[in-house]
Amino acid sequence: MIPRTLAPVVVPLKPITSTRFLLFSLSQFSTTPNRDTAILARLKHKDWLTPKEATTLLTSLTHPSSTLTFFHLYTSRKDFHPSEPLCTTLISKLAQAHQLNPILTLHQTLTKRRRFSDDFFYTLIKAYAHSFQRVDMALQTLHDMNSLFHCSPSTRTFNFVLNVLVNTRLYAAARELFLHAPPLGVSPDACTLNIVIKGLCARGEMDAAFGVLEEFHELGCEANARTYATLMKGLCEKGRVEEAFGLLEKMEEEGVETDVAVYNVLIGGLRKVGRVDEGWRVLEGMVGRGVCPNEGTYNEVLCGLVEKGRVEEGKGVVERMGNxxxxxxxxxxxxxxxxxxxxxxxxxxxxxxxxxxxxxxxxxxxxxxxxxxxxxxxxxxxxxxxxxxxxxxxx
Structure with missing residues (x-):
């Protein structure tokens, strides 16, 4: 069941062969490059076009506005055939042109007509979420994959939508989606659990986040550096820096390889509580552990120093960074x-x-x-x- 707050907004759609659309399409010829004009003119010929030929023409277009014209001209032809490669390319190009209505029209046309792969739906969902910020449509499409298109979502596609919900702070919807993974035929992996932990930490629910950490073994997954870095960041945001360093010891005990992101979080936590010198020592100690500091590491130490008014030392860090x-x-x-x-x-x-x-x-x-x-x-x-x-x- 999709949360009511994310119920998709129905956009009234005009028939794809309407006079308004065709007139708009033809008006684009004067503003498109000569190369695109020649390609679009090909669609006005009566010779038969295979889906592969149409996809090649579409891929050759160079101007974003040409894609909309292509869509209206090609979908009005008798040989229009919505193959997966064509539809995938069309959605990507329409998203680049910021044209939502044609994507909705195409999506509606495909309902219960054809079987498409998870790759196609990943492209469609990504377009809804990133190009148009329509999280409701991305979530609805994920739920419709099985029921309308007979395609089980991959864990990758599921995780993408889950991550979008967390990043847009729709935590209740994210929790409901996570619980709905089995009915969708999705097997959660380490990435799924990391996203859930990120959402819980963002809400300050650290006990629940550590509870998810215990589920890794139950699901046959292994926590990684990103898992621990997310938990550490949540602890540091609450000023619980010592507990964050305790997780570093736990990582070492369990043989989880650390990376620079882990140390950046810890140095940032020390900076937050004013323990700048300790942050510098952590930076120096990283090299001995085989982890190379990056730009973010030095910036954490630098900002900590200048916030403390130790600008002369800060200048030294700037010089070191430059080197x-x-x-x-x-x-x-x-x-x-x-x-x-x-x-x-x-x-x-x-x-x-x-x-x-x-x-x-x-x-x-x-x-x-x-x-x-x-x-x-x-x-x-x-x-x-x-x-x-x-x-x-x-x-």
């Missing part, structure tokens, strides 16, 4: 400028601004105002100068 080809975040640069300005270190401020520009960042007006005031305060202490600069910047 490794990593780029600090804009927020880190912003805090570095703020910290050096508060200390009146104009030379250091200049260094940060040049490094920002070199890395492709552009200071915003608020940052420039802070920089100018820093320079003025260093050179002159007259209040009217600062006020005048404020006026110039606001203009």
């Amino acid at each position: 490794k080809g990593f780029v600090p975040s804009f927020g880190a640069y912003k805090d570095l400028v703020k910290g050096f300005c508060e200390k009146g270190l104009v030379g250091e401020v200049e260094w940060v601004v040049w490094d920002m520009a070199w890395k492709g960042f552009v200071p915003k007006m608020g940052m420039w105002r802070r920089i100018v005031k820093c320079v003025v305060d260093r050179e002159r202490s007259d209040g009217w100068v600062v006020g005048a600069i404020d006026g110039v910047l606001e203009d």
Whole structure:
């Protein structure tokens, strides 16, 4: 049963051969590239087109608007044959052109007509969810696969919809879908359980999340680094950093290989509670465990230092990152400028601004105002100068 809050919105559809559609299609010839115009003109010929030939023509189109014209011209032909390769390509291209109604029309046309594979429905569901943000249609299509199209969803397709529900914070719907996996013929895997854990952690239901961890063995699955990283993040969000590190020990005991994402979560947790030095030690210790820090690792340490006002040490981290080809975040640069300005270190401020520009960042007006005031305060202490600069910047 689909939750009422996700009941699909019925969009009234015009017949695909309506005069309005055909007139719109023909009007596109003047705005499409010459190559597309020649391809679309082929559809006006009376020679028979096989589905494979039609798919080749469709794939050759280069302009998004041409796809809509192709759809209306081809579906009005007597030799229109909705093969799976054609429909899959058509849906992908219509999604790129942000054309929902033709997809709905095609979907409606296919109902109870043909059997399509899970790959086709994965493409359709992905288009609904990502291109049009229609989570209701994605969920409805998943439920309809068995009943209307005689196709059992794969675990991949099921997990995609489950993850969309969690990411859009439709936690009740996600829970109901997870419980509905057996009737859909889906066997949950480690990815499924990881998504459920992510949803529970996002809601702060840590006890329930750890309960799911116990289900891995029951389902014949193995928890992985992503499983533990998600649990660690949930604990760190609540300030339970020691418990998060306890999970690191459990990973080692169970032989689960750690990765950089796990350490980034732990360093971020230490940063959250102000334990910056410990975060730096964790970064240094990663290498000894065979895990290479990445850009995110250094940014966590850098942000922790500048948040504590330790901007001189932060500059050292920026230099170290540069040597490794990593780029600090804009927020880190912003805090570095703020910290050096508060200390009146104009030379250091200049260094940060040049490094920002070199890395492709552009200071915003608020940052420039802070920089100018820093320079003025260093050179002159007259209040009217600062006020005048404020006026110039606001203009």
